[in-house]
Amino acid sequence: MKADTTATANTCRKFMTKLKPDFYTRDTLTVAKELLGKYIVRELDGHRLSVMITETEAYIGSVDKACHAYNYKRTPRTSTLFNKGGCSYVYLIYGMYNCLNVVTEAEGEPCAVLIRGGEPIMDIEYMSNIRYGKAYHELTKYQLNNFCNGPGKLCKALAIDKSLNALPLDRPPLYITEGKKIHSFNTGKRINIDYAEEAADFPWRFYI
């Protein structure tokens, strides 16, 4: 009994361990793979929302035509990508959805990992109200299956928009913690980057 209690406490502590910058200042593909199973935590109005990351994509500016900062192109928007790894990169897409990335590698290397999907973990009721405007138990099967299984949906559920761009990811209001141990994952081509020529075929999407 005592052992069980201790194990539970250790598990909780592990989940609350925030990833530090040195997790992110590494090879982007490695970070993209290792982010699977980690927990995104969003603090908002006294609530602590969380989803487990289940899908990521890597973007590497030096060689990747799909990256906003391909060939080190620096604009007001992409300047965030040149930061040292460990901060957020949030942008608006299609005029109405937001996408959350984590910046990786050293300062000056414009790279990031797009968080493409997750699974709700904590304060699901509050997230449900943000996402659909109703209680979790009221959701249809379709809504349950589409709760945050896409970059725009995930940002909606966690109330993430451009106001959270370029923030450090090791403290509130937005951070990532240790999470679930992942034993295997899938690899594939990235989604919706058909314009990116040869880079469209890079196998830089990872998902559980």
Add this chain to the structure above:
DNA sequence: CCTCAGATGGACT
């Protein structure tokens, strides 16, 4: 289950 049109606005040329 599937496909597809339309929404919608900022970033960039």
Add this chain to the structure above:
DNA sequence: GTCCATCTGAGGC
């Protein structure tokens, strides 16, 4: 003016 790292609801099967 064009493009876009998307989502939703409607309609078909």
